[in-house]
Amino acid sequence: MKLIISENISRYFAETLVLLFFPGSKFPAEGDDSGICVELTVQETVGKTTGLAVIRTPAGNWQGTYTVPVHVASRLSREMQCKTAAGGAMLLAGKQYSGIMPPWGMLTGVRPVSMVLDMLEQGMHPDEAVQRLCEDFFCQESKARLAVRTACNTQPLITRAIRDMCSVYIAIPFCPSRCAYCSFVSFTSERLLSLIPEYLTALCAQVRGVFDTIRRLGLEVATVYIGGGTPTTLNVSQLDTLLGVIGECWDVSCLQEFTLEAGRPDTIDAEKLAVAARRGVTRISVNPQTIHDEILAAVGRRHTAADFFRAYQMARESGIRDINVDLIAGLPGESREGFVHSLEAVLSLAPENLTVHTFYVKRGASITKTDEKIYRVQDGETMAAVEDASAMVQGAGYMPYYLYRQKNTAANLENTGYALPGHPCLYNIYMMEEIHSIFGAGASAMTKLVSPAQGEKKILRMSEKKYPYEYLSGKTADVKAELLYQSAADFYRNFREKEKHL
Ligand code: SF4
Known part of the structure; x- marks a missing residue:
């Protein structure tokens, strides 16, 4: 081009x-x-x-x-x-x-909810915000309303106290096998999975350094999120070690939320869930993506719908407070009716969180090598499926609380997180809207320092090495912790001094 x-x-x-x-x-x-x-x-x-x-x-x-x-x-x-x-x-x-006219008009490369939050902060009425999105940016009215509703649900959760706190993200970039649409850093081969013990040792040392830095900075932790990959690729004792280290570093009973992504049903068992519950995890994700076995097989997910229902039941019995379930609209081979069928099945379980993704692939994903038509601009089935989902999920009492868009998404659609009242994933909001600093640990994790004051936002990003083998051969945890402390202390000092002079 x-x-x-x-x-x-x-x-x-x-x-x-x-x-x-x-x-x-x-x-x-x-x-x-x-x-x-x-x-x-x-x-x-x-x-x-x-x-x-x-x-x-x-x-x-x-x-x-x-x-x-x-x-x-x-x-x-x-x-x-x-x-x-x-x-x-x-x-x-x-x-x-x-x-076709893209449903979000020219709202691309921006976060629609952040834009609306800015409008609401300036005192704009939600109806006017809808009108602005439609008139100024060619947004479809249903999408404008979704963005504004999401912002209205989010706004009360973003308090000054929350802006002064921080969150922690811990990366486990390993999965038991690779999904065909995956473009994340995630290691699945036996040779790379054999790095897990060494990786875990280095990660635990870095986690200690991160919490120590947070304490030295005088910050409070709002949420901890263990993501991936699939963190439950760790075996029971490895998971217990990691969660135990977090528990030694911070009183997890004081957190607003402690998430463990389990994601793949084929990595979940009752023992791991018991460890997670005992170690204070309050939110877990169990993701079918679809409940149709032939589609799961076609996209390389090595589990069945029955595995998902079994894992979900175990998660419910574990007593963990919130369960998230992810579905993907527009998976190759899934019709609108098929997606609605998956959605109905998931809604009947009443998970606290339901995230509706739209199928999206980057060039790195293996599926793009076999099907160049995978990037679809015109996809009426998926558009209709996503509209159905919005109506059905909200009709079932869920509220949209988190929304983001990515390039190369089928029909230029969005990903929306829905929650039952009182159960939104706070980490997702804080991270997506850059409400406060997120300290990252592990390969491919990013530390994002966010200025604590409202108004003009300053952000400093520090990335970890992308791949576990690079991560393992990088700086020691002590050196990383000291560098992190120095950078973050400078960053916060600047803003606190500015605030004093306001
Ligand atoms: S579970 Fe997620 S991270 Fe792992 S291979 Fe599949 S899409 Fe990638």
């Missing part, structure tokens, strides 16, 4: 717009041999900002022009006017080319 843009448009934004219609595209500087070229320009004249998009393909050319209306321009910065002009033009050209 060749992409030509004018100087007043951000390249990243232009690429995300093009991906709405050409998912999976790459943008090498000299173009490629696909024969497709997109030209995106914005002209600024006095009182007028106009975007022009031209899509050239071997089959023909398509063009879109969009002038930002005066009443919209009056509330936007110059940069946003250029983005809106470019976005509007690209959507119109793309609609002519593909026949």
Whole structure:
């Protein structure tokens, strides 16, 4: 794909717009041999900002022009006017080319709920926020309403006290086998799984360093989240060791939430669940993705629907407070009816959390090597399935509390976390909305320091090595802890001093 843009448009934004219609595209500087070229320009004249998009393909050319209306321009910065002009033009050209208007309009590469939270903080009425999303960004009304409802449910949970706290993320990048759509860092081969004992030793040392740093900084921990991969790939004694170390470092009974992703039903047994419950875990995920065995087999998940129901029942009997269940809409081979069937089965279990993902793949996933049509822009079945899910889940008493979008998602749809009242996953909110610092431990984990004050947000990211073997050959836990403390202490000192002068 060749992409030509004018100087007043951000390249990243232009690429995300093009991906709405050409998912999976790459943008090498000299173009490629696909024969497709997109030209995106914005002209600024006095009182007028106009975007022009031209899509050239071997089959023909398509063009879109969009002038930002005066009443919209009056509330936007110059940069946003250029983005809106470019976005509007690209959507119109793309609609002519593909026949579809993406459901989230030009809201790409941004977090819609964060935008709405900003609007609500400025005192805007939720109905006006819906109107803004539709008018300014070409958002479908049902999507605008979902974003605003999610923000309204989230807003009361984001207090000043929470902004002053932090959370901890611990990564276990191992799984028993690899799903065909997976693009995460997750190790499944026997040779790599044999690294687990060594990895666990290094991880536990780093976990101690992270909690020690948090204590030295004078912070309180709100939530702890053990994610992956699939953390329950650890055996009972390894899991007990890790949870035990966390318990030695922090009084987990004071946490708002302590999540253990179990994810794959084929890694769950009653013993592991008993250890998790005894060590203070309050939330666990058990994910079928679909309850249709032929689809599970086709996407390389080595478990059946019966395994899921068995694991779910064990999780319920363990007494762990909250159970999350993930489903994926738009899995290859799953119809709208099939998805609704999966959803009905899951709803009948009444899990506290239900996360509806839309099928999404990155180029690294093995499934893209066998089916290039995997990136689907036009996918009425999945669109309908996601709309059905929204209505059914909310009709069953769940509230949307967390929503995010990714590139290369079927039909440019979203992922939404729903919860029964009083049970939202707080970590997901704090992490997604960057409410407070998240300290990471383990391969591929990221520490994200977030300025504690409201208003202009400052963020400092520190990434861990991506792969376990790199992680194991990196700095020692003591060195990492000292570096983390120095960086975080500087970061917090800056903001506390600024606040004093306000
Ligand atoms: S369970 Fe998740 S992390 Fe593991 S292979 Fe499957 S998609 Fe990847």
